[in-house]
Amino acid sequence: MRGKYVNQTTQAQSFGKDPTTVRDTSHYKEEYVKSFVEKWDELIDWDRRWQSEGEFFIEQLRSYGVERVLDVACGTGFHSVRLLSAGFDVVSADGAPEMLARAFQNARDRGYILRTVQADWRWLNRTVHEQFDAVICLGNSFTHLFKEHDRRKSLAEYYATLNHDGILMLDQRNYDAILDEGFSTKHQYYYCGEDVIAEPEHVDEGLARFRYTFPDKSSYHLNMYPLRKKYTRRLMHEVGFQHIETYGDFQETFKANDPDFLVHVAEKSYQEEDEES
Template sequence: MSEELKPTASNEDQPAQTWFSSWFDTPYYHILYKDRNYREAQVFMDNLTHYLNLPEQAKVLDLACGKGRHSIYLNQLGFDVLGADLSENSIAEASKNTNDTLHFEVHDMREPFEKKYDAIFNLFTSFGYFENEEDNLTTLKAIKESLSEYGFAVIDFMNVTQVLNTLVPEETKTVDGIDFHLKRYLKDGHICKDIIFSDNGQDFHYTEKVKALTLQDFETMMEEAGIYLLDIFGDYKLKKFYKNESERLIMIFK
């Protein structure tokens, strides 16, 4: 399962919580995923902005920006960037980097923005984790409404077929002295990852849960949302998408 998911989460020792109020608002989320390949991510954004031929100082929205690392890089490329995320803790951290052309705000991606953007990026599988599946369509419509007349949007999602073909059912990752026991499986049309660990004498159990959306699923939703799918790529070098082999499902639309 892709290591960059920002999905549904719950702690079994606490009352049931919605996806946005638990796992990726904890420090443990950032500890577990601290070794992500950010250089690869920057190469992806270099390729993406070049492909889209965005003008200097274009207004770019980084939707589900986390702590803002990619928003910061996009800003360094010369764009006027807003990073938006539902995690108040992440936005508080990201906001330390605010400048005249880089801003951050807490925002629910199901809601359109008042401003219009030349490009909207939803990167690293930050889609498909709503309990109500209608919210996925609602999010697509909100993205469409937030685009300028000539704007482009990008969703970078996992390639479900490839993920399921290469799924590692169980493993243990030790990061900062914490043993994270990971279990991955498909359940009710969702790719799930149980994350079980102990720290300071306390036991934790979170579950990531992402809808196993295929290209066909996205095409159906986009048609309903009135979105025009322009191009599809299969990796961060923007190579052709192959259903059974490609690491990513990257969709460019307007």
């Protein structure tokens, strides 16, 4: 995403005197500093996450006949590599150059060559000039957007890059549970590194500031917007996605505040209103 130039070789994050006032979409570039990105795979633990997810995303994509996938928040490449290994045609995008560099290296270490592009979601189609069967935005990445018009614009860009019967898969933390009941986590699906602690340092209706503490006692922070489930689904509908299924920790049926993470699967295919009734 666009923003002021950041020296990506820096090892320290910068949030100013009062970190809880940093609620800017473009600030994430200053959060994903090189030293944090180098530890990201330790937080995820690829092998454990692969096991915890099972075939959920692969089965969903195959059920819709998907062949070409745009991973708009590829991070260090986990899902891009996962889908490549399953036979999908994947283009990997991210706004953070350090993430893209690590993703490319991770893929190469596993015998794959990623097609990568640095792209701002709000102007995605300026950079990506192809159509896809699916767009995936995973890893709680959508919560880096702090302004509603940024969220609407990004969703519209995803919609535009999809084929007429394409799907969007977007996930998020279950912020309803965090806001309404406080934070708890089974720590078994997304952030699977056993020795890494990921927990909120500050939460209000406009900010979820998470701290990530590693075994070497180093710690990093991410400032994110706490999306509520109904709000996210409403934005998707208003952009044009007619049918949306939401899964909790990869399950179709769940109690509202039980899951750690939610996955929304939104269909672009258009039906006239009289055909729905």
